[in-house]
Amino acid sequence: MFRIIKKSLKTGVVTGRYPQSAAPHESIDPAAAEKAKPFRRSLVIREVDTGSCNACEMEMNALMNPVYDAERFGIRIAASPRHADALVVTGPVTINMERALKDVYKQTPDPKLVIALGDCAINCGMFKGSYAVTGPVDRHVPVDVRIPGCPPRPADILKVLTELCGKHDRH
Amino acid sequence: MAGPESHAAMLKAEFPSLVQIEGGGGGFSRFLVQKESLPAVAQYLHHHQKWQSRLALLWAVDDRPMREGASLHYLFALDNVRQWVVLSIELEGDDRLFPSITPHIHAAQWYEREIRDMFGLIPVGHPDLRRLVRHEHWPKGTHPLQKGFPWNEVLGRQQGNYRFLHIEGEGVFEVPVGPIHAGIIEPGHFRFSVAGEPIMQLELRHFWKHRGVEKLFEQRTLTDAVPLAERISGDTTVGHSLAYCQAVETLIGLEVPRRGRFLRSLFLELERLHNHVGDVGAICNDTAYSLPHAHCGRLKEQVMQLNDRLTGSRFLRGVNRVGGVTVDLTPNQLTEIPKELDRLEQDFSELESIIAANSSLIDRLETTGVLTTRTARDHAVVGVVGRASGLDYDLRRDRPFAAYGELAVKVAMYHYGDVRARMRVRMDEIHESIRLVKQLCATMPTGPIAAEPRLNSRLPKTPKAGEWALSAVEGWRGEILYMVMAGENETIHRCKVRDPSFVNWPAIQWAVVGNIIPDFPLINKSFNLSYAGNDL
Numbered sequence: 184m185f186r187i188i189k190k191s192l193k194t195g196v197v198t199g200r201y202p203q204s205a206a207p208h209e210s211i212d213p214a215a216a217e218k219a220k221p222f223r224r225s226l227v228i229r230e231v232d233t234g235s236c237n238a239c240e241m242e243m244n245a246l247m248n249p250v251y252d253a254e255r256f257g258i259r260i261a262a263s264p265r266h267a268d269a270l271v272v273t274g275p276v277t278i279n280m281e282r283a284l285k286d287v288y289k290q291t292p293d294p295k296l297v298i299a300l301g302d303c304a305i306n307c308g309m310f311k312g313s314y315a316v317t318g319p320v321d322r323h324v325p326v327d328v329r330i331p332g333c334p335p336r337p338a339d340i341l342k343v344l345t346e347l348c349g350k351h352d353r354h
Numbered sequence: 355m356a357g358p359e360s361h362a363a364m365l366k367a368e369f370p371s372l373v374q375i376e377g378g379g380g381g382f383s384r385f386l387v388q389k390e391s392l393p394a395v396a397q398y399l400h401h402h403q404k405w406q407s408r409l410a411l412l413w414a415v416d417d418r419p420m421r422e423g424a425s426l427h428y429l430f431a432l433d434n435v436r437q438w439v440v441l442s443i444e445l446e447g448d449d450r451l452f453p454s455i456t457p458h459i460h461a462a463q464w465y466e467r468e469i470r471d472m473f474g475l476i477p478v479g480h481p482d483l484r485r486l487v488r489h490e491h492w493p494k495g496t497h498p499l500q501k502g503f504p505w506n507e508v509l510g511r512q513q514g515n516y517r518f519l520h521i522e523g524e525g526v527f528e529v530p531v532g533p534i535h536a537g538i539i540e541p542g543h544f545r546f547s548v549a550g551e552p553i554m555q556l557e558l559r560h561f562w563k564h565r566g567v568e569k570l571f572e573q574r575t576l577t578d579a580v581p582l583a584e585r586i587s588g589d590t591t592v593g594h595s596l597a598y599c600q601a602v603e604t605l606i607g608l609e610v611p612r613r614g615r616f617l618r619s620l621f622l623e624l625e626r627l628h629n630h631v632g633d634v635g636a637i638c639n640d641t642a643y644s645l646p647h648a649h650c651g652r653l654k655e656q657v658m659q660l661n662d663r664l665t666g667s668r669f670l671r672g673v674n675r676v677g678g679v680t681v682d683l684t685p686n687q688l689t690e691i692p693k694e695l696d697r698l699e700q701d702f703s704e705l706e707s708i709i710a711a712n713s714s715l716i717d718r719l720e721t722t723g724v725l726t727t728r729t730a731r732d733h734a735v736v737g738v739v740g741r742a743s744g745l746d747y748d749l750r751r752d753r754p755f756a757a758y759g760e761l762a763v764k765v766a767m768y769h770y771g772d773v774r775a776r777m778r779v780r781m782d783e784i785h786e787s788i789r790l791v792k793q794l795c796a797t798m799p800t801g802p803i804a805a806e807p808r809l810n811s812r813l814p815k816t817p818k819a820g821e822w823a824l825s826a827v828e829g830w831r832g833e834i835l836y837m838v839m840a841g842e843n844e845t846i847h848r849c850k851v852r853d854p855s856f857v858n859w860p861a862i863q864w865a866v867v868g869n870i871i872p873d874f875p876l877i878n879k880s881f882n883l884s885y886a887g888n889d890l
């Protein structure tokens with residue numbers, strides 16, 4: 184017990200110890216901002232991987248670590264699409280995942296946001312044109328917000344998400 | 355240790371009809387085998403006591419237009435003598451049948467099903483001919499890796515059902531899980547058959563993320579496919595790109611300068627470090643002990659930020675290129691890295707003692723998800739999972755690449771094969787990686803970081819169409835294998851990628867038997883296999 188307390192004291196607060204996002208500021212589409220209004224202060228996200236290389240997922244996971252701690256902005260990850268306000272989709276949509284993506288979209292209660300995370304989700308990236316890829320996310324479900332990058336840094340993701348929540352990532 | 359001649363001599367004495375073929379880059383001996391005698395030769399090679407051999411890779415090539423027909427190649431790793439042997443068979447013209455070796459060599463099972471799906475060649479005698487890569491909705495007769503198949507025509511859909519294996523009986527339930535899971539993880543389908551709590555059977559249904567990577571390689575040239583290799587499994591960016599670059603370098607006869615090789619090893623170890631640290635935390639988290647998870651998340655972030663400062667990418671993207679590396683480190687950075695890692699090691703060691711002191715955690719990990727040495731060997735399991743089950747191989751020591759020929763790597767080994775053993779392999783490897791990085795920084799030679807000529811200019815040697823090379827890298831998950839075959843004009847005729855996940859996934863089906871479903875996430879996490887690298 185003593186060891187654990189000592190470790191915690193020694194470590195201190197690490198939240199916010201990351202370089203600020205340097206990604207060019209793209210303001211969020213007003214329509215999306217309007218749609219995001221009900222989710223101010225609390226945004227529950229369901230992550231859907233439709234064929235990514237898993238780096239984008241790792242960065243989403245990193246958002247939940249103590250350094251970025253997205254929960255301090257009221258951003259949480261849900262285990263089921265039925266609990267979600269927003270879907271974060273990563274990866275080009277593969278033929279095998281197309282159905283699953285559409286299903287998840289249907290399962291998510293309205294109003295909902297769809298966020299395409301990473302170049303793959305936005306324009307298929309490296310996998311464009313392949314016989315097994317049926318096109319970017321917005322070919323299958325309407326996309327409200329796009330976060331480019333391969334993969335985008337957690338700070339970039341956080342910046343967009345906090346803006347949707349009506350807050351600013353300042354530390 | 356026996357010389358390379360001896361196994362070749364033994365094989366030839368046993369099977370006089372074998373033809374040894376010269377050439378082929380990557381350090382192995384190669385034999386052309388008659389199709390009919392393949393199972394016998396393969397069995398002899400695989401079962402002979404002396405060699406401890408395992409089937410490391412099995413791939414097919416559509417040889418058109420060079421030759422009418424397809425060919426299959428079986429790579430056996432003779433671990434006792436540290437030699438590789440490739441057996442090749444050639445199918446003539448429209449011949450689509452090849453003998454299955456799965457009944458005798460279990461490790462071939464997924465490879466042969468994959469070849470059937472991708473090439474339309476049929477493994478005669480395979481006990482399970484269901485589709486593997488092609489999901490049931492892919493139209494009949496679509497075999498993407500056949501040369502005539504257009505790479506950019508999106509597949510149509512048909513109706514179809516996949517037949518899962520059923521266990522029938524009173525009180526037996528099936529629990530389907532996935533493809534979309536609860537956490538932020540990749541898609542895959544798991545089907546459990548349970549009677550009461552314990553799992554009787556698990557069947558995997560993967561390949562949801564199949565993106566057609568191997569076909570995409572064929573649309574690129576030898577030197578410009580590195581970014582694609584990096585994106586096969588994002589967490590193994592360096593491992594995959596390094597394996598790819600090495601294969602191409604062998605093919606075009608390019609020697610990587612010493613500093614380039616040292617930097618490659620350094621980046622590979624940094625990648626191992628951040629992934630292993632994250633995994634240790636995640637294993638603890640899956641037993642609902644979230645304190646180490648928080649600490650490990652912080653430490654992992656620290657390494658990734660270090661990566662970012664050193665190379666401009668948290669995942670070390672764009673670091674490798676054919677001929678060497680793209681990023682050099684300044685003397686300042688080379689003194690900074692060991693200092694930072696010293697602090698990290700201190701931090702991590704404290705955390706380790708917190709983890710070890712938690713008896714309820716350790717109790718949960720011990721004897722959970724046991725993969726026995728026997729099962730591991732039958733599946734030819736590699737990497738962390740293999741080393742936790744008593745399979746003592748690590749390419750860094752056994753087939754040194756990059757700078758490992760000049761480093762003594764201590765290989766972490768455990769025999770219990772449970773979750774705890776897998777966690778301890780990772781913990782040991784974290785310390786070893788830190789030691790290696792420090793040593794690499796201290797002994798970093800001067801000189802160029804990459805071989806000239808620069809990209810896109812003339813290559814030192816243009817490989818003939820049909821020439822191929824193998825390369826192997828010990829990534830953080832385990833052995834990554836690449837086979838790159840050149841086409842006309844520096845294009846890629848075929849690139850076979852094998853992530854360690856592809857061989858380790860089937861083994862997980864056996865590790866969970868007898869455990870309860872709530873322990874499955876924990877066991878799965880302790881394997882931590884890539885879905886993207888498996889599905890390609």
Ligand code: SF4
Pocket residue numbers: 234235236237238239273274275300301302303304308309332333334335585588
């Ligand atoms: S955008 Fe880049 S990092 Fe994200 S899934 Fe695609 S290839 Fe991977």
